[in-house]
Structure formats: structure tokens, C-alpha cells
Amino acid sequence: MGILDGIPHVHAVSSHRPWPRALVTEAGWQVAIDRLVEGSLTLLGFWGEPTAVHMAMLEAGSAEIAVVTYACAAGTFPGVAGRHPPALRLERTIHDLFGLVPTAAADDLRPDLRPWLDHGAWGKSYPLSGSNAARHVQPYQFLPAEGEALHQVAVGPVHAGIIEPGHFRFTANGEHVVRLEQWLGYTHKGIEQLMQGADLEAAARLANRTSGDSAVAYAFAFARAAEVALDIEVPRRANYLRALMAELERLANHFGDIGAICNDASFALMHAQTGILRERTLRAADAAFGHRLMMDAVVPGGVARDIAPDGIPALRTLLAEIEKVFPRLIELYDNTASLQDRTVTTGIVKAEYARQFGAGGYVGRASGRNFDARRNLAYAPYDHLSFEVPVLEAGDVNARIWIRIREVEQSVGLIAQILDLMVPGEIRSTLPAGRGACEGLALTEAFRGDVLVWLRLDGELRVERCHLRDASWFQWPLLETAIEGNIIADFPLCNKSFNCSYSGADL
Amino acid sequence: MNALGDILSQGAQMSLVLGLAPLLTGFVRKVKARLLRRRGPPLLQPYRDLVRLMRKDVVLADNASWLFRVIPYLIFSGTWVAASLVPTFGNGLLFSWTADLIAIIALLGSARFFQALAGMDVGTAFGGIGSSREVMIASLAEPAMLITVFSVAMIAGSTQLANVAEFMGSDAVGLRVSLGMAFVALTIMALAENARIPVDNPATHLELTMVHEAMVLEYSGRHLALIDLSSQLKLLLYVSLIACVFVPWGMATADASVDRFAFGALLYLGKLTVLGFLLAVFETSIAKMRVFRIPEFLGAALMLALLATLLRFVSGSL
Numbered sequence: 001m002g003i004l005d006g007i008p009h010v011h012a013v014s015s016h017r018p019w020p021r022a023l024v025t026e027a028g029w030q031v032a033i034d035r036l037v038e039g040s041l042t043l044l045g046f047w048g049e050p051t052a053v054h055m056a057m058l059e060a061g062s063a064e065i066a067v068v069t070y071a072c073a074a075g076t077f078p079g080v081a082g083r084h085p086p087a088l089r090l091e092r093t094i095h096d097l098f099g100l101v102p103t104a105a106a107d108d109l110r111p112d113l114r115p116w117l118d119h120g121a122w123g124k125s126y127p128l129s130g131s132n133a134a135r136h137v138q139p140y141q142f143l144p145a146e147g148e149a150l151h152q153v154a155v156g157p158v159h160a161g162i163i164e165p166g167h168f169r170f171t172a173n174g175e176h177v178v179r180l181e182q183w184l185g186y187t188h189k190g191i192e193q194l195m196q197g198a199d200l201e202a203a204a205r206l207a208n209r210t211s212g213d214s215a216v217a218y219a220f221a222f223a224r225a226a227e228v229a230l231d232i233e234v235p236r237r238a239n240y241l242r243a244l245m246a247e248l249e250r251l252a253n254h255f256g257d258i259g260a261i262c263n264d265a266s267f268a269l270m271h272a273q274t275g276i277l278r279e280r281t282l283r284a285a286d287a288a289f290g291h292r293l294m295m296d297a298v299v300p301g302g303v304a305r306d307i308a309p310d311g312i313p314a315l316r317t318l319l320a321e322i323e324k325v326f327p328r329l330i331e332l333y334d335n336t337a338s339l340q341d342r343t344v345t346t347g348i349v350k351a352e353y354a355r356q357f358g359a360g361g362y363v364g365r366a367s368g369r370n371f372d373a374r375r376n377l378a379y380a381p382y383d384h385l386s387f388e389v390p391v392l393e394a395g396d397v398n399a400r401i402w403i404r405i406r407e408v409e410q411s412v413g414l415i416a417q418i419l420d421l422m423v424p425g426e427i428r429s430t431l432p433a434g435r436g437a438c439e440g441l442a443l444t445e446a447f448r449g450d451v452l453v454w455l456r457l458d459g460e461l462r463v464e465r466c467h468l469r470d471a472s473w474f475q476w477p478l479l480e481t482a483i484e485g486n487i488i489a490d491f492p493l494c495n496k497s498f499n500c501s502y503s504g505a506d507l
Numbered sequence: 508m509n510a511l512g513d514i515l516s517q518g519a520q521m522s523l524v525l526g527l528a529p530l531l532t533g534f535v536r537k538v539k540a541r542l543l544r545r546r547g548p549p550l551l552q553p554y555r556d557l558v559r560l561m562r563k564d565v566v567l568a569d570n571a572s573w574l575f576r577v578i579p580y581l582i583f584s585g586t587w588v589a590a591s592l593v594p595t596f597g598n599g600l601l602f603s604w605t606a607d608l609i610a611i612i613a614l615l616g617s618a619r620f621f622q623a624l625a626g627m628d629v630g631t632a633f634g635g636i637g638s639s640r641e642v643m644i645a646s647l648a649e650p651a652m653l654i655t656v657f658s659v660a661m662i663a664g665s666t667q668l669a670n671v672a673e674f675m676g677s678d679a680v681g682l683r684v685s686l687g688m689a690f691v692a693l694t695i696m697a698l699a700e701n702a703r704i705p706v707d708n709p710a711t712h713l714e715l716t717m718v719h720e721a722m723v724l725e726y727s728g729r730h731l732a733l734i735d736l737s738s739q740l741k742l743l744l745y746v747s748l749i750a751c752v753f754v755p756w757g758m759a760t761a762d763a764s765v766d767r768f769a770f771g772a773l774l775y776l777g778k779l780t781v782l783g784f785l786l787a788v789f790e791t792s793i794a795k796m797r798v799f800r801i802p803e804f805l806g807a808a809l810m811l812a813l814l815a816t817l818l819r820f821v822s823g824s825l
Contacts, residue, residue, distance in 0.1 A: 153632040153715075161712040174639070175798055264716075266708040266795035272543035338705060339794040346797075488636065489798045492713040 003041065003059055003066035007031050013069075016439040017228045021054070021067035029070045029078050032057065036084045042358035043474075044443070045452045046080065046087050047467040048094035050130050053077045054467075055087075056441065056452065058358070063376045067441065067454070076101045079111045086357045086474055092116035093507075097192070099126030099133055114141060117185040117506060128193055145171035145179045153488065157186045164502035168491075175487040180480045187506040195466040200226055200300050200431065203463045207453065208295050210468050211504030216242075216249040217446030218468065218504075219298035221453040224379065226300035226431075229440025229457050235426040238302035239381040244315075244418045245285070245294045245303075246444070247411040251322075252281040253447040254404040254411070257499050261401055262333065264492045265342040273329055280318055287314040302428030312419060322412055330405055343398040347482040347494030351395060359478055360449025360471040362407070363498055365391050366399035373445040385417050397497040433461055446471060448499060470504030516768070521591040523772075524747070528590070528739035529553035531746065531783055536710075538787035553739065560732035568629040568725060578625040579726065579733040582618045586737040589614040590744040594751050596771035597759035598669050606668045608656040611744075612649065615700070618737065619645055626722030633714050637721025640798065644706065644718065647805035648699045654812035655692045658685055659752060661819045668751060676755040688815035690753050695808035697745035699801070701738070704790040706801055709738075716795070743779075746786075750778040 004012065008031060009022035024032065032055060035041040044065065045056040056067045070077050079102030081088035091102055091111070096118040102111040118125070118135075125135035150171050157165035165186040171179040191210055195203050207222035208215045220242050227234060259274030282292040288311030289297050297304050333339065349359070354367035364371060372389040374382040390406035392399040439456045449471025456464045479498050483491055533553045540547025567576070592606040592614075619641065626638035660666040662685065663674040674680065699706045702719035711717060714724070723734050751758070757774035759767040796804060 151632070151635075153636065155714060159712075160714050262794070264713060266704050266711065266716075267793070268539075268543055268710075269791055272545065276544070336792075336794060338796065341800070342794055342797060487798055489716045491715050 002062055002064040003057060004068075006035070007066075007068060009068065013439065015229075015437060016067065016441070017231060019065040019067065019441055021069060021439065021441075024068045024070055026070070026078055028068065029055075032068050033078075033080055033083050036080075036087075039355065042355075043084065043086050044358065044450075045454065045467065045469040046090040046094070047454065047469070048098040048100055048128075049465055050098055050128065053094060053100060054454070055080070056454065060371065065377075065441070065443075072100050075099065076103045078102070079104055082111055086477065088112060089116055089473060089477070089505075090469075097126065097128040099129040099131070099135075115185075117188045119185055119188075127190070128196075140183065142169050142181050142183075143179070147173070147178070149173050150178060166502050170488060170491070172488055175489065177483050177486055177488055177491070180483045180491075182476055182480060184476070184502060185506050187503045189503075189507065191507050192465075192467060195463045198463050200457075200461050200463065203466060204299050205296055207466075207468060208298075210507070211446075211470060211501040212293060212295075213253055214249065214446040214448065214451065214470075214501065214504065215293050215295045216245045216298060217444050217451050218453075219296070220246055221442050221444040221446075221451045222455070222466075222468070223298050223300045223302075224442035224444065225440040225453040225455040226457065227440070228442060229438040229455055230300075230432060230435060231438075232301070232429055232432065234302050234380070234429060236381070237306075237423055237425040238427045238429075240418050240422045241303045241307060241427065242298050243381050243385070244307070244415060244422075245289060245297055246446075247414045247418070248281060248285045248288075248315075249294065250411050250447040251408060251415075252278050252285070254408045255281060257447075257496070258329075258333075258401060258404055258408075260499075261343070261397065261493065261496045262339060264496045265339055267336065267339050270329065270333060270339075273325070273332075277322060277325060277329075280321060284311075284314045284318040287311055299428070301431050302426070304428075306427050315415060315419060319412055319416055322408075326408065326412075333401070333405075340398065342490075342493060343401060343497075344396060346397045346490050347486055347497060349395040349478050349482045351393065353478055353481055354395070357474040357478055359474050360445075361447070361475070362400045362403040362449075363475045363478060364449065365389065366403045367395035368393045371450075373443045373450040377443055379442075379444065381418070381421075385414055385421075387414050397493055400497040431461055434459060437464070448472065448501065449475065451504075468504075468507065470501050472500035472502075472505040475500050476505060516597060517591075520595060520597070521587070523595060524590045524593075524740060524743055525587065525736075527779070528736065528743040529557060531743050531779055532739045534780070535742075535783045535787050535790075538784055539791055542787060542791045553735075557732045557736060560727075560735070561729050563728040565728035565730055571629055571725075574621075575625055575628040575725075576730070578621045578628075579730040579737075581621050583733040583737045583740075585614045585618040585621075586740045586744070589618075590740045590747070592668065593744055593747045594668055594672050594755075594758060595747050596775040597763070597768055598672055604667070608660065608666045608668060608671070609653070611668075611748075612652055612656065615741070615744075616645070616649060622722055622734075625726075629725045631725060633717070633721045633724050636715075637718055637724070640718045641722060644699055644801060644805065647802055647809065648696050651692060651805060651809040651812050652696050652700075654809065654816055655689050655696065658689045658812060658815035658819055661816065662686060668748075672751050672755040672758060673760075675752060676758065685815040685818040686753070688811040688818070690749075692808040692812040692815065693749060693752070695804065695811075697749065698789075699805055699808075701742045701745060703786065705793050705796045706804070708795050746779055746782045747775075750775070750782060754778060 004022050008028040009024045012020050012022045036043055041057040044058045047054055052069050052071050054067050054069045058065050081091040093116050094100055096115050104110050120137050153170040155168040157167045167183040169181045208219045210218050255274045255278040259271035262270035285294050286292045288307050349367045351368040354364045354369045370391045375389050387410045390403050436459050441454045443450045443452050452469040454467045458464045483494050533550045537547045589611045623638040623641050626634040663671040707718040759771035
């Protein structure tokens with residue numbers, strides 16, 4: 001109980017696994033925020049319940065995780081975002097969904113209560129609060145930027161390309177961006193509400209659909225959260241199959257991203273070539289697991305279906321093709337000076353911000369944050385697979401591309417290892433009923449960063465409350481900082497190099 | 508040739524450029540798609556798009572002024588006339604006395620001026636961005652273009668394209684360094700003026716990176732069709748211009764027979780194919796520049812053109 005030793009708490013919740021959760025008073029809550037502010041802990045998640053708020057925190061050195069809970073007796077809780085900015089959007093979301101109000105420690109830290117997910121289209125306020133409180137709705141106010149030569153450019157939520165909806169408000173001086181403010185929430189689906197009372201099977205299907213490109217990672221995280229809550233083991237073969245799917249998903253997405261970033265610099269050749277590799281990966285996934293995106297293949301207790309008999313040769317063929325083609329594409333990227341000119345030193349994320357926000361995935365690792373849930377938290381089966389986690393310091397678009405390139409190479413290695421190691425056997429354990437209420441927390445590494453799932457089950461294998469936190473929550477705000485001082489025309493390139501999820505962060 | 512023949516051949520030229528322009532664009536798109544291992548749209552797709560747009564209603568912003576509605580016609584007529592002035596398959600056409608390089612630049616410059624105005628007319632942010640970028644490019648491309656014209660004119664002894672083409676086709680030219688520089692400068696300008704990669708991307712869907720497309724975002728229906736056709740005409744114009752100044756061989760003279768004209772036309776098609784193919788290959792092999800690199804790129808064109816002129820001054824044979 002490393003983290004909680006330093007935080008005064010009332011009592012620890014016994015049924016929370018595998019990391020501890022403790023109920024804290026205001027003093028303990030403030031100590032937790034102090035530790036976030038000073039940087040000894042990283043905020044992993046911040047979510048609400050009708051009468052409580054939870055904060056998950058990671059100690060980077062020891063890879064310890066702890067959850068602190070503050071009971072909101074009066075419908076208020078001491079504000080976090082005023083002191084620790086990474087919590088801002090999560091705090092606004094808690095207010096939108098539960099009507100819990102953050103209070104300020106000092107007058108100059110007045111909480112930002114502008115709606116985040118709530119666009120006034122739900123027909124009711126605070127949908128998860130259980131009460132019928134009405135909210136005073138006023139037009140959304142963007143933060144002001146003042147100056148004589150400044151003008152605003154409003155982009156979205158409907159874009160010219162086929163991408164997800166989100167609004168971007170640029171304040172620019174000619175071509176130079178002075179401020180970017182994002183407003184998301186257009187793809188809010190109410191997943192947390194739909195989860196409440198759902199049985200595990202239905203809930204797993206919902207988790208799968210939180211962000212379609214990370215279907216496996218979400219299902220994996222959800223399944224692991226349910227399994228640790230119920231304290232059951234998963235057959236070894238199922239673990240290997242899960243990792244196999246997770247790496248295939250990572251491959252497909254990284255191929256797509258590498259090409260799409262180059263395409264945003266109008267270098268369509270790369271896009272076409274990686275598009276072929278991505279398609280081959282998806283087809284191999286289809287051959288092996290019966291679905292291109294491998295949806296609903298990972299379920300609590302194991303996997304829904306075993307790899308098809310012709311799946312293994314299909315995957316080996318895929319690996320051979322990647323090993324043949326991909327080095328040439330890396331060379332093409334590296335040798336195209338006009339492309340390098342666009343990506344190098346564009347959209348730099350400062351290492352300091354990456355650390356403060358606990359940015360996962362390629363965004364964090366391109367800016368020196370050495371964290372990968374597969375290695376740092378070493379969940380099965382990655383605890384006995386060998387792979388490296390690439391880390392770069394530059395923090396620009398180029399670095400984010402290189403992290404992806406290196407990760408593709410690592411994923412190819414991982415798939416080869418798994419294919420060699422895979423043992424025959426069971427693929428699914430039965431879930432025990434009647435163990436009583438229990439809670440589980442799990443993180444998995446999706447292609448864009450760590451996905452956190454927190455889950456509370458009632459005694460009958462139904463979800464009482466579930467929170468899914470996409471890696472994008474801590475990456476979107478960094479995009480705002482990365483574009484500052486760049487030019488408007490470079491925004492699409494920066495944005496694509498982040499490739500944050502709208503759906504995952506809008507819930 | 509009599510007056511009727513003159514009018515006929517000039518008319519043929521005007522309809523030829525109008526008819527060929529979409530085909531050239533379609534061809535470049537097709538080659539680019541094939542280079543990317545895609546099948547690509549049919550060669551005739553640009554014609555179909557134009558027909559489709561012509562049939563559609565025009566949607567106008569509430570605050571669009573009369574200028575916004577008139578400008579597509581202005582741009583189209585200016586570009587069409589300019590494109591018809593460049594000798595394609597035959598020389599010494601009826602209008603050739605007006606086919607002055609400076610007149611062509613002026614026509615295109617006015618078309619661009621109106622286009623930039625239209626971009627700002629409705630007052631959307633994208634239109635403004637597009638217009639400001641376009642004018643930045645124009646402020647560099649137009650002087651470079653004029654100086655290129657001067658260097659070519661000094662070598663050929665005339666700014667009239669018919670004379671230039673005739674001179675370039677003759678044995679009097681020989682290999683000249685200044686001509687090579689002028690060629691490179693004109694090619695760079697052609698890329699910039701036609702919103703091609705690396706200056707602009709005609710196929711992009713990213714509003715924030717657009718130049719030409721951003722200015723015409725608010726257009727629809729027949730207005731958009733006219734603007735698209737103008738862009739296609741402009742591409743044809745520049746390709747024809749490069750062909751006419753630097754590879755003028757096989758062009759029919761005014762008093763040539765019909766089969767000479769036919770031969771000239773066939774050769775012209777060949778030139779378009781080769782240049783269009785080269786354009787597609789070039790565009791596939793390079794990424795788009797950052798916006799603030801464009802001045803350097805066009806500055807290189809300006810310097811090359813200037814050097815070409817200077818060389819010509821220093822030594823008559825270079």
C-alpha cells in the first residue's frame with residue numbers, strides 16, 4: 001500500500017482489486033492533489049458516482065496504483081482542476097453527468113463549470129445524478145484571447161473529410177495560432193449510463209464499442225477489470241490470444257496512422273502503401289478471428305472464439321509481408337526530404353507537459369515519458385514476452401511517427417513470439433456467481449495509450465457502475481499546447497499525429 | 508488563307524482548349540491514382556462532374572453580394588480567352604496579334620484578383636485564409652512570371668507568342684543556359700499558379716491547408732462548375748505555354764494545309780500527355796510545403812528568371 005501510506009484516509013475498501021481504494025476526507029483529498037501537483041503521482045483517472053468522486057493515481061517509479069474516494073455529502077467536492085489542470089475536462093464531465101460541484105480552495109481558482117459533454121441536447125440535466133435538477137443553460141463561452149490583429153477561425157464539428165465530429169476554435173494572428181480551444185462531446189453515447197445494470201456480456205459489448213479502432217484494447221481492459229474483481233484466472237491460451245489480437249489491432253492502426261500523417265502533408269504515396277499493409281492486417285485478423293476489427297472476441301473470462309485453423313498461416317504470411325515491405329517504407333519516409341521538412345520540429349509537445357498530463361502512447365513516449373502499460377504494469381501475457389518500449393525526446397510530429405514505426409516492429413516481434421509460444425488448452429473460464437459485490441480496476445495499452453476501466457459488480461454479475469477512460473483524455477489538451485506558435489496550415493498534420501479518439505473521450 | 512479559314516481555325520482552337528481541359532485534368536488524376544496502385548476515376552470523370560454541377564441548383568449565402576454571383580463568369584471568360592491565345596497545334600491564328608504573353612498574364616492576374624475578392628465576399632474564415640494565401644503566392648509568382656517572359660522575349664525578340672514559338676522552333680536558338688533557367692522558373696510558376704503539390708493540394712479535404720479550394724468553398728452548382736472548368740483551363744494553358752515556348756516543333760503555320768494542322772494537333776496531344784504524365788509523377792514523389800516555405804520556392808523561380816535575363820544581357824549567346 002505504497003501510495004495510500006502517505007495519504008490520510010478513513011478506511012480502505014476491501015473488495016477493490018488489484019490495487020487499493022480508500023475513502024478519504026477533505027484533508028486526504030487535498031494531500032492527494034498536492035502529490036499530483038508536485039508530480040510524485042500521475043493522474044490516471046477521475047470519475048464520479050451520484051454521491052462520490054474517485055481519483056486513480058499512479059506512482060511512476062514503483063508502478064503502484066491507488067484510488068482515493070471522496071464522499072460528496074453536500075453534492076460538492078474540493079476542486080481538483082483548479083490546482084491540477086489535467087483533471088479539468090474530467091471534472092467538467094463529472095459536473096455534466098452527476099451534477100456534483102467542485103468547490104474552490106481559493107477565490108482565484110474558481111472552478112470552470114462550462115459544460116463539456118452536455119451540449120444541451122439530452123433533454124435533461126445531470127443524467128446520472130438520479131435527481132431532476134435543472135441546469136441553467138447559457139451559450140457556450142470560449143476562452144477569450146485579446147489583441148488587435150487577432151481573428152478567430154471556427155472549424156467543425158462537421159469537417160470536409162470523413163472524420164469524427166469535434167469543434168476547434170482557433171485564435172490566430174494571420175497564419176500563426178495564438179490559441180486553440182477544443183470543444184468535444186458531439187459523439188456522446190451515454191455508455192456509462194447504458195452500463196448500469198447491464199449483465200457482463202452486454203457490458204462487454206458496450207465496452208467494445210467505446211472507440212471502434214480500439215475495440216480489442218477496450219474489451220481486454222474491461223475483461224481484465226471484471227476478472228480481477230471476481231478474482232478469477234484466465235486460461236493461458238486465452239491470454240495469448242488476447243495479446244495476439246491486441247497487437248494485430250495496434251499494427252493495423254499504426255499502419256493507418258503512419259500513412260494518414262504523410263497524407264496530411266500531401267504525400268499520398270505513403271498513404272497508399274501503408275493502406276495496403278493495413279488492409280492485409282485486417283484481412284488476416286478476419287481470417288484468424290472472424291472479424292476485421294475483432295469485435296466481441298475478448299470477453300470476461302477469456303476469449304469468445306479460438307483462432308481459426310487457417311488463422312496461424314494467415315498471420316505468418318502477414319508477418320513475412322510486413323518484414324519485406326515495411327523497411328522499404330521506412331526508408332521512403334526517411335529519404336523524402338520534403339516530407340521530413342513538414343514533420344520535423346512541427347507541433348512539439350514539451351516533455352514537462354507530457355509528464356504532468358501523464359500522456360500515454362506515442363504522444364507521451366515521443367516526449368520522453370517512458371510508460372507503457374504492457375511493460376510497467378506487466379499484465380499477462382506481456383509479463384513473459386520480450387519487447388522494447390521506444391522512447392524519444394523530440395516531441396514533434398516526426399518523433400510520433402518514429403515511435404509508431406518502432407512499435408510496429410515490436411508488435412511484429414510480439415506476434416511471432418506468441419505464435420511460437422501458444423499452448424493448446426481452454427480458452428474461457430466460467431464466471432463465478434454469488435461472490436458478492438466487488439470492484440476491479442484494469443489498464444491495458446491500446447494503440448494510442450493506456451485505457452483504464454474501473455468496474456463495480458453487484459453480487460449477480462451485473463455492472464453497478466463502470467467508468468472507461470480513454471488515453472485521449474490526457475492527449476487532447478496537449479494538442480492545444482502543441483499547436484501554439486505553429487501555423488494554421490500545420491494543424492491537420494499535428495492533429496493526425498495525435499490521432500486522438502473523439503468517441504472514446506466523449507463516452 | 509482567307510478570313511473564313513482564320514475564323515475557323517481560331518474557333519477550332521477555342522473549342523479545342525475548352526474540350527480538352529477537363530480531359531487533361533482527368534488524365535493527371537488517373538496517372539496519379541495508378542502510381543498509388545489505385546484504379547482511379549475514369550478519364551471522363553471531370554466532364555461528368557461538370558455536367559452534374561451544371562444541373563444542380565446554386566446555393567448562395569444570404570450575405571453574398573452581386574459580385575459573388577458575377578465572378579465565376581468573369582474568371583471563366585478571362586481564363587478561356589487567355590487559354591485560347593496560347594498557340595496549341597497551329598501558329599499564326601486570327602488572334603495571334605493579341606497573343607501577347609503580357610496580355611495573358613494580365614488576364615490571369617485579373618481572374619485571380621476576382622477570385623480572391625470572391626473568397627472574402629461571404630466573410631467566412633476559410634475564404635479569408637484562402638484569399639490571403641493566394642495573394643501571398645500571387646505577389647511572388649507574378650513578378651517571377653513577368654521576368655521569365657522578359658528573358659524569353661529578349662531571346663526571341665518579341666513578347667508575341669506566335670513569334671516566340673516560331674523563333675524557338677527555328678535553328679537560330681541552339682542550347683542556351685538562360686532558356687534552361689527560364690524553363691525551370693516557368694515550371695515552378697506553373698505549379699504554384701495551378702495550385703498543385705508542393706504549393707497546394709488540389710485533392711485535399713483539409714480546410715485549414717487549402718489555398719485555391721478554400722476560396723471557392725462557398726460556391727456551388729453552375730458557379731462551381733465554371734470555376735472548376737477555369738482551373739482546368741488554366742492547367743491546360745500552362746502546359747500549352749510550356750509546350751509552345753520550349754518544345755514548339757511540329758506546329759502548323761498559318762498557311763499550312765489541313766493535314767499539317769491535323770499533324771500539329773496530334774503532336775500537341777502527345778505533348779500534353781507527356782507533360783501531364785510528368786506532372787503526375789512529380790506530384791506523387793513530393794510532399795506539400797509548409798506555407799511559409801512557398802515564398803522561398805517562388806523566390807527561387809524569381810531568381811532563376813532574373814539570372815536568365817542577366818545572362819542574356821551579359822552575353823548574347825547564353
